[in-house]
Amino acid sequence: MKKFFSAILLLSVVTSVKAQDSVTIRKFFDEALVNGQSYENLRYLCKKIGPRLSGSANAQKSVEWSKKLMDSYGFDKVYLQEVMVPHWVRGAKEQGFIIDGKTRIPVPIAALGMSVATPKDGVTATIVEVKSLKELETLGESVVKGKIVFFNGPFDQRYIETGEGYGAAGVQRFAGPSAAAKLGAVGAIVRSITPALDDYPHTGGTVYEEGGRKIPAAAISTLAANKLSNMLRLRKLPQIKFFFKQNCELLPDVRSYNVIGEITGTEKPNKIITVGGHLDSWDLAEGAHDDGTGVMQSVEVLRIFKAVGYKPKNTVRAVFFMNEENGHKGGLKYAEVAAQNKEDHLVALETDEGGFTPRGFSFQGVTAAKLKDINNNFKSLLEPYEADRLVSGGGGTDIGPLKETIPSIVLMGFRPDSQRYFDIHHTPNDVFENVNKRELELGAASIAAMVYLIDQHGL
Template sequence: MNKILYCCVISLLGSAFAKAQSPQYSKIDSTMLRSIYNYNLTESDSYEWLDYLSNNIGGRLSGSIQAERAVDYTENEIKKFADRTELQSVMVPKWSRGTPEFAYIQLNDLSTINVNICALGGSIPTRQEGLKAPVIEVKSLEELSSLGREQIEGKIVFYNRPMDPKKIQTFEAYGGCVDQRYSGAEEAGKYGAVAVIVRSMNLRLDDYPHTGFMSYGDLPVENFIPAAAISTNDAEKLSAYLALDKELKFYLKQDCTVWGDVESFNVIGEIKGTRYPDEYIIVGGHLDSWDLGDGSHDDGAGVVQSMQVLKTLKELNYKPQRTIMVVLFMNEENGLKGAREYAKQAELKNEKHIFALESDAGGFSPRGFSFDTTTKQMKVIESWKPLFKPYLIHFFELGGSGADVGPLKGANTVLAGLRPDSQRYFDFHHAANDTFDAVNKRELELGAATMTSLVYLFDKYGIEN
């Protein structure tokens, strides 16, 4: 083989290898993304859908009548643009808050200071007359264990480890202290505590207690104790008073009820693929929310953004190669039953999911995505970044996706999570101020457009095997 022919062969092989490793792009992709953003910023329905979910239905706690109404509403809306809809049955836990909680600090002179608390999801109630006991403050489950039964029995354990403000990624700060909320009652119950009070998962100081899921683990039922969150302002106050008076008492009353499991539904809608109809791309959020606010950021925003992905593609007359589905999962907040049921049914049907995207981090300005995938596929994804640069989307990171798409993890499935700016998210997370007025219309629409753009690219180019 002469030198010129050899060089030509090598050049052709190199070109073929490059094509195999990375999709080829053209102005068509940039034009499509521009159309997606233009449509969402001028004709999107996402804000109106969220308005209805938040203000006409309200907080959608798993097993509640509001959750049932949300299922009906979103299914009817999705029917207007999807080729097919389905309600996927799933049994979910039911817990209700009951009458508003009440609590105060009682000092040695018998004066009292009212504080803001809320029961944690899954907690048992106090006695009807409430309970009053001395308080012991700890910063961690490890510190609790080191104290032992002698110092804990008969007392209310006050977990007061704040979210770390030095963490730029606020979800890391949340992950660094949420164990006290989830496992605090289980661990304190082992040592004879009568209740637990947990500092709210919130980076700012305010008067809103933040609820969230807790578990008693393997604790015997007779050792279950009431669990409540206290606002960050009142956590600071309680800690300061304890520093002055170790003998003060804390009173709390809550009227929550743990019921049996009830039937609910995942809401599914699809646009059928034209070339690979048996390859699935899903986009979704969780339809349930906590009951203190109306769940606009967590996760009404993700629900309507996911619905908007399908409607945008439909309205732009895009014919997907693969079947694109919106899945609104039930029971993410206190059990993840909807996500597990969806993954179970997908496995039983031997469905091939190539990509699953979740929005569950609030309706703030989108910054990009995190991906749970291979380094090989990540290189392809990173090559798409220039397409997103005009929209100020720059965060493409390997690691992490979303709780509801997590059960779909497999060797040939790329999982992803939308990553909005998170600095204010925990101001609202699981609290009474998570309401419609806290969501900015334009930021919500930008998130929906960003999700649609990524779904379009995965549909067009598939994944690297």
């Protein structure tokens, strides 16, 4: 009988706690949807500051403005964390042409981030088309030397979660130019990593092997990639050449900063929950979805807590990381300082997949049994807001280094609807006008709800 009454009492307590959680989470969503400031903050970041490539004057402006924004909200601590970042500049607009005999067909290209420049008169060579790094290796130096390698592996449309397609195709951009250089290529052209067919080249970083030969590398739009591929298929290879010219330059490293604001925990101030995104962006547009939405959602979590009077048990920290796009120095520095200070991080949550409709969260560093528990405890509370897809998966680039220095930490990623993100990602279309106010606010409230649940109940 005692066990029976104990079970009834426990059920009653659990039901009461969940009811209170539900009420609190509703307050977060009401605050975000009625009084939210993430959208107007994003407007300022995009329209008054604009592109924020690491090392640029605009990146520094964004740091200064972000600190003032956090100060204005009255967080318990607001500070800058110094970090040295690369300073790569694109230079004058790139030129690209398919050369068919005496005919020159202009095509849209964009230098890959961290690429070297072409010679001042550009590069002209015949083309070797490949669909993968493995195919390139199979061809070998005898076929590749002296040519431009055209990486034309398409975005695999079969992935429902488009981030998986991006990861699968992305190796061509990250590692392709360096692999081509090893075989004697004089340049590399990479099909834009997107499921869309359009004439917007998608930039993004490439990584040269340390000490290896460097060749100029550019992204080509998907429509232009299809045109080039069809021309190569229909004609003999020597007839088709490619010309491109780009003027990028890598300047000395620049001092920059992560911007950090926090609300100190009332019960466990030394235990930290981090939520963040990256402040820097590529230079082709305003960096609205990548990752202006992420940083504005992160600071909005803390603002919402203060607005509704929620005082977290643990310290909750919003971090605007610098240099995610072409070096990841901000994330590395944050992890380094956390290790030096012996900080006890419970969870780090990154939002860097755009400001689209929230769908849920991914968890890295939890067992299958633990993930089941998380679903049992949290799913029903997030279901009314359609942000209840709680799955195994990655956390994010900026928080990844924390796993090396704090093995016990759980890394999380905010997972909005992914279907439109890679149409915009790394292109001139990544502008404020392509962000939906309500979707952004729903995302901020969803992240606030998840941080609250972790703060109250742990994982």
